[in-house]
Amino acid sequence: MARSRVITHPLSRRQILKGGAALGLGSAAALGLRPSWADPWGQTNAYAKGVEEGPEVALAIRRESLPIAGQQTHPISINGTSPGPLIRLKEGQDAVLRVTNLLDEPTSIHWHGLILPPGMDGVPGLSFAGIAPGETFTYRFPVRQNGTYWYHSHSGLQEQLGHAGPLVIDAAEREPFRYDREHVLLLTDWSFEDPMSVFRNLKTAEGYYNFQERTIADFFADVREKGFSATAEMRSMWAKMRMSSRDIADVTGSTYTYLLNGHSPQENWTALFKAGERIRLRVINGSAMSYFDVRIPGLKMTVVAADGQPIQPVPIDEFRIAVAETYDVLVMPEDDTAYTLFAESMDRSGYARATLAPREGMEAEIPERRQIADRGMEAMGAYGMAGMDHSGMAGMDHSGMEGMDHSNMQGMDHTSMQGMDHANMQGMDHSSMAGMSDERNGMKASGMLAAGAAQPGSRYDQAGIGIDPDERRMLVYRDLKAFTPWADRREPGRELELHLTGNMERYMWSFDDKKFSEVTGPIHFDKDERLRLILINDTMMEHPIHLHGMWMELENGQGELIPRKHTLNVKPGERVSALITADAEGSWAFHCHLLYHMDAGMFRVVKVS
Amino acid sequence: MRKTLLALALGLTTTTTFAAGEHGGSHATASNADIDRTISFEAGDMWFDPENLDIAPGETIKFEIVNTGNLEHEFVIGDAEAQEAHRKMMQEMSGGHDDGGHGGHDMAEGEHGGNMPAVTIAKGETAELVWTAPENVDDLEYACNIPGHYEAGMSGNIDLQG
Numbered sequence: 001m002a003r004s005r006v007i008t009h010p011l012s013r014r015q016i017l018k019g020g021a022a023l024g025l026g027s028a029a030a031l032g033l034r035p036s037w038a039d040p041w042g043q044t045n046a047y048a049k050g051v052e053e054g055p056e057v058a059l060a061i062r063r064e065s066l067p068i069a070g071q072q073t074h075p076i077s078i079n080g081t082s083p084g085p086l087i088r089l090k091e092g093q094d095a096v097l098r099v100t101n102l103l104d105e106p107t108s109i110h111w112h113g114l115i116l117p118p119g120m121d122g123v124p125g126l127s128f129a130g131i132a133p134g135e136t137f138t139y140r141f142p143v144r145q146n147g148t149y150w151y152h153s154h155s156g157l158q159e160q161l162g163h164a165g166p167l168v169i170d171a172a173e174r175e176p177f178r179y180d181r182e183h184v185l186l187l188t189d190w191s192f193e194d195p196m197s198v199f200r201n202l203k204t205a206e207g208y209y210n211f212q213e214r215t216i217a218d219f220f221a222d223v224r225e226k227g228f229s230a231t232a233e234m235r236s237m238w239a240k241m242r243m244s245s246r247d248i249a250d251v252t253g254s255t256y257t258y259l260l261n262g263h264s265p266q267e268n269w270t271a272l273f274k275a276g277e278r279i280r281l282r283v284i285n286g287s288a289m290s291y292f293d294v295r296i297p298g299l300k301m302t303v304v305a306a307d308g309q310p311i312q313p314v315p316i317d318e319f320r321i322a323v324a325e326t327y328d329v330l331v332m333p334e335d336d337t338a339y340t341l342f343a344e345s346m347d348r349s350g351y352a353r354a355t356l357a358p359r360e361g362m363e364a365e366i367p368e369r370r371q372i373a374d375r376g377m378e379a380m381g382a383y384g385m386a387g388m389d390h391s392g393m394a395g396m397d398h399s400g401m402e403g404m405d406h407s408n409m410q411g412m413d414h415t416s417m418q419g420m421d422h423a424n425m426q427g428m429d430h431s432s433m434a435g436m437s438d439e440r441n442g443m444k445a446s447g448m449l450a451a452g453a454a455q456p457g458s459r460y461d462q463a464g465i466g467i468d469p470d471e472r473r474m475l476v477y478r479d480l481k482a483f484t485p486w487a488d489r490r491e492p493g494r495e496l497e498l499h500l501t502g503n504m505e506r507y508m509w510s511f512d513d514k515k516f517s518e519v520t521g522p523i524h525f526d527k528d529e530r531l532r533l534i535l536i537n538d539t540m541m542e543h544p545i546h547l548h549g550m551w552m553e554l555e556n557g558q559g560e561l562i563p564r565k566h567t568l569n570v571k572p573g574e575r576v577s578a579l580i581t582a583d584a585e586g587s588w589a590f591h592c593h594l595l596y597h598m599d600a601g602m603f604r605v606v607k608v609s
Numbered sequence: 610m611r612k613t614l615l616a617l618a619l620g621l622t623t624t625t626t627f628a629a630g631e632h633g634g635s636h637a638t639a640s641n642a643d644i645d646r647t648i649s650f651e652a653g654d655m656w657f658d659p660e661n662l663d664i665a666p667g668e669t670i671k672f673e674i675v676n677t678g679n680l681e682h683e684f685v686i687g688d689a690e691a692q693e694a695h696r697k698m699m700q701e702m703s704g705g706h707d708d709g710g711h712g713g714h715d716m717a718e719g720e721h722g723g724n725m726p727a728v729t730i731a732k733g734e735t736a737e738l739v740w741t742a743p744e745n746v747d748d749l750e751y752a753c754n755i756p757g758h759y760e761a762g763m764s765g766n767i768d769l770q771g
Contacts, residue, residue, distance in 0.1 A: 176654040176678075178762025278762065302760035304655075312680065313655060313757025315700060330760055483654055483679045 047086040047166060047184045048261040048269055052079065054089035054143075055096055059109070061131075061163065062102045068162075068190055069257045069264035075162035075190075076103065076153070083262050083286065084151070084165030086184055091146040091172040097139040099131060106130040106155055109139070110548075110589075111167060112324060113149040113308055113566040116141040118586025121548055123154045126587050126605060130155060146171035147308025148282040148326045150186070157195035159595055160288040162262075164188065168282060169308075176483055177304040177313065179330055182280040183271040187294075187321070187343055187352050189256040189287040199596055202250060203507045209252040247504060247540065248372065248465060251289040251596065253350030258290065260343065265353040270360055275336045279356075280304075281329050285321040288595035291346035291542060291569075293320050293467070294327075296339050296356060297367055301329040306480050307565040314479045317472035320346065320463045322544040322569035324593040327475075331356070338362035346466060346542075348372045373466035375540055375572065448532065449577075451491050454478075454557035455534065457575030464542065464571050477556045480563035486553060488581040489560070492532035495577075496523070500570060500592070500602070502539040507600055509539075509592065515601025522607035523590065525582035534577045537570040543597065544569050547606065549588035552578035567593055582608045644739060647671040652730060654678035655761035657751065662767045669741040676730040682753045682763065686740060687725035689750050692764075695725065696754040703756045742769055 052059070062077050078084025089095050101107045108130050110122035120141045124130030131137040152164035166184045191198055201208040263269035273279050281301075283294060295301075295318035303314045305328035319327055321343075333339060338357035345351060348370055355363050454460055460478040467474055502509040509515075525531065533552065535545055544567050551564040555577045562579070570576045585608050592602035645668045651658040652674055664670060674684050685695065730736040743749075747770050753763035 174653075174656075176761070178656045278760075300760070302757050304761055313761035315757050315760055330762075332760065 047186075048263060049081040049083060049165065050079070050085040052085045052087050054087065055093040056098075057087055057096070058098045058100070059084070059087075060100045060102055061107050063104075063161075068192075068259070068262070069267065071192065073192055076107075076158055078163065078165055081262065082162035083186060083188055083259075084163070086166045086168060087151065088168050088170065089143050090170045091143055093143045095139070095141055095143050098136055099139065100136040101131040101133055104133050106132055107158060107163070108153055108155045109151050110154040111139070111149065111151050112546075113147075113326070114141070114143075114167075115145060115549065115551070115584070118549060118584065118588065121588065123548065123589045126589055143169055145169060145308065146175070147305055147310075148184075148284060148328050149308050150284045150286050150324075150326065152286065154589070157199065157288075157595060157599060160189075160191065160195040160198070162188065162190065164286040166282070166284050166286070176310045177280075177330060178278060179280040180277040181273060182282060183356075184261070184282045184284070185271075185341065185354065186261050186284045186286050187290075187292055188259045188262070189251070189290040189345075190259050191251075191255045191257075193255050195288075195595075198251060198255060199599065202596055203600075207247065209250065209254045210247060247375065248347035249290060249345065249349070250504075250507075250541070250594075252347055253345060256290060256345075256350060258287075258292075258343065258345060258350050258352035260341065260352040260354045263354070265351060265366075268363055269354040270362070271341070271354060271356050272360070273333055273356060273358060275334060275358060277332070279331050279333070281331060281341075282326065283321060283329065284326045285323050287323050289323065291320060291322050291544075292343040292352065293318055293346060293463075294341070294343045295319075295367075295472070296331060296341055297365070298339055299331045299333060299356075301331055303475055303479070304328050304330055306563055307567060309564055310483060311479075311563055312481045312483060312561075314475060315473070316475045316479075319475035320467070320569075322542065322567060322593075324544050324546055324567040325565075325569070338364040340364040340366055342367055344369060346464075348466065370466060375465065448492065448495060449555075451489075451579060452553075452555050452557070452559040452562045454555060455575045455577045457536075457573075458556075458577070459571055459574050460556045462571070464569075477554065477569075478558075480554065480556060480565075481558045482561045482563050485560040486551075486562075486564055488530060488579075490530040490581075492530050492579055494529070495532045495534055497534045497536065498523075498604075500535060500537045500539055500543050500545070502541070502597075502602070504540070507596075509594075509597040509600040509602035511602060511604055516603040517601060519604065522587065522605035525580070525606060525608045527582060527585055527608055529582045531580055531582065532577055533580055534575065535568065535570050536575045537572055540572045542569055542571055543602070544593040545591070546593045547580070547588065547590050549584040549586065549606075549608075550580055550582065552580055554578050584608055643669050643741075644671045645669045647673060650674040650684065652676045652678060652682040652684060652753065652763070654680055655753075655758055655763050657684075657753075657763055657765050660765045662751070662765065664742045664767055664769055666742055666744040666769055669739065672738040672740065673735060674728065674730055674738065675735045676732055679732060680758075681729065681731050681755065682758065683727055683729045683755060684736070684738060684751060685725050685727040685754060686738075686749055686751050686767070688746065688748070691725055692750050692752045692754060692759070696752075696756075696759055699754050700756050742767075 059078050063074060064077050065072055066075055066077060066082055068075060075082035099109050106124060108122045108124050118127055120139050121127040146169040149167040150164060151167045152159045166186050168184065257264050261269050285292060300315050300317065303311065303316060303319065305311060307326055321327055333356065336358050338355050341354040341356055343352040351369065353366060449455065461476050463474040463476050498511050500511065501513045537543060546567045551566065552568055553562050553564045554568060555562055568576055568578060588606045590604045590606045591598045648670055650672050672684065676682050685692065726738060726740045728736045728738045749767040749769060751765050751767060752759045
């Protein structure tokens with residue numbers, strides 16, 4: 001196993017070293033402080049909804065009346081809370097998780113990010129039949145990994161009702177970082193509307209929850225800035241694409257209350273610390289539909305793990321967390337004061353908030369929310385601009401843009417395109433541009449890129465829409481770098497391309513233009529083959545793509561040290577690739593983790609045999 | 610602070626085992642005479658072992674630091690302020706975004722070498738640092754200031770109150 005190379009310090013050897021150090025010191029007092037990692041049970045495992053410790057855990061799923069954001073409502077609860085309790089397992093355990101369904105419909109729990117036997121994965125109709133009302137299903141699997149994960153229902157839209165919770169696995173051996181205290185931060189998006197009616201609203205009127213559509217006033221403002229013809233042209237362009245440039249999220253703060261550990265911003269859940277401590281924050285995005293930008297004004301954060309996997313530490317000010325991703329960050333508050341944990345929704349329609357404080361009852365300033373951003377060129381690139389008439393765009397020469405081939409770009413005049421973000425243009429084929437030769441050099445004789453190389457068309461150095469990269473240091477995918485190479489170092493034997501497709505207006509979401517209901521069979525992986533999955537986002541929205549049962553090694557340009565993830569964020573127009581070792585025989589779910597996108601058909605079965 | 614740094618600088622000689630080997634025994638023997646004790650140190654990903662030290666003022670220590678991690682590490686002694694300044698500098702030099710290497714250490718070596726006792730240790734290597742504890746300070750820190758490493762756990766306190 002690759003991880004054994006990361007952590008190569010069994011206790012016996014460490015004790016020998018300590019002994020040596022003690023002799024050298026001549027004083028045992030220096031060794032009086034036990035390493036904090038050695039005793040995970042002694043650490044503060046603060047989670048607002050309680051903790052269930054493994055290896056044997058019993059969970060009861062109910063629909064009950066509970067208050068959320070101070071209002072009585074009817075969520076799904078797990079052992080009496082919504083979202084559910086923190087499940088805490090230990091690497092090396094044989095977990096036994098008994099889930100009793102007290103709902104009046106079938107349910108399930110999927111252990112998100114865990115590598116386990118296919119029958120224990122919790123996807124109804126694929127891993128098992130689901131859990132019928134009144135029944136108990138016992139999940140049994142060996143715990144062979146560690147880190148920060150989560151669990152949630154994989155039945156219908158139940159996840160939107162709070163059927164989710166954090167899952168933490170304590171490492172059997174020392175982790176590649178050190179901390180004094182930890183807090184789990186689970187982000188969710190709660191709606192007081194019935195999820196089915198949210199879905200109906202999306203299907204009947206795209207933009208139903210989007211109150212940020214451009215208005216006639218914006219139109220005249222644009223005319224002032226850009227001139228009439230350019231403005232009219234941009235408008236008609238968006239109209240032809242059946243999109244609005246302000247479609248950042250399809251379900252927004254107009255129906256969502258964003259929760260942190262089940263608490264609304266007003267309730268101000270508080271995580272405690274002592275000044276000078278190193279604190280590990282395990283941040284999980286358990287939302288149905290919402291991406292967040294997370295920061296703690298006044299504190300630098302150091303990212304030490306992504307999707308439960310350790311990465312080389314990256315000091316940052318803010319990170320974007322896609323739906324279903326997890327990030328572990330360390331913070332060191334030096335002052336005896338309160339800090340705001342601020343998770344702003346990507347579409348800027350709201351935020352989740354908590355306070356990091358030395359005592360209860362404190363709070364710090366809540367930062368101002370940023371303005372909504374317009375989708376720029378990268379989203380248009382997603383739709384393929386061939387055939388669109390750009391002749392009206394004053395001053396622009398797009399004559400060479402047929403098929404998005406920018407071979408003639410040297411002559412392009414962008415001077416009149418203020419307000420459009422060209423930093424994001426890598427989503428298109430720039431193959432003829434000087435400077436692309438580096439990426440060509442990584443090409444193998446087979447015509448495929450070398451393992452670990454970033455695909456042309458990827459934008460791993462960008463966090464995405466609505467972020468000013470000069471404002472603060474933002475985590476980007478390019479930063480993620482493993483400590484050691486993963487076990488399988490083979491070059492991919494083949495490439496599998498999948499397009500992320502959709503029609504916003506009809507709320508149809510799919511892979512390769514086929515909804516799950518329209519496909520004839522599963523995607524086939526040969527057992528133990530090494531392949532490259534290439535995801536091409538043809539839509540103008542972000543999609544968090546999740547593969548069950550196997551890791552995806554994100555080819556972010558870090559060569560042998562590419563990180564492995566369970567969920568990959570693919571930005572509009574972006575081309576993202578991952579290496580997969582198909583070592584898990586069975587049928588596995590593969591889908592967009594935006595709940596309503598998955599339900600609308602952005603879902604496939606991967607069969608490994 | 611300046612006074613402290615000066616005291617530290619006076620007590621400083623750094624060698625790597627590589628260098629010690631090349632220069633033969635004479636250099637090492639010369640300093641060995643003044644060494645009060647040797648402390649074996651481990652630099653891993655992302656921690657030091659031991660995590661704290663008690664050292665008497667005026668005591669001359671030879672640190673033997675083995676890097677058992679997968680990444681390059683440094684071992685720097687200084688007060689909290691100087692460590693932080695060094696950390697900031699290395700962060701800035703590494704650039705806003707990752708450039709493939711947790712960079713900046715090459716330049717940093719020269720920079721902090723003038724101020725703080727420091728040694729950089731490649732993965733799998735052992736380095737030595739000889740240092741005499743100052744008489745006039747109570748507390749110092751040791752740290753690895755390669756971006757992210759201090760934050761992830763690579764720091765410890767030196768108690769100099771005897």
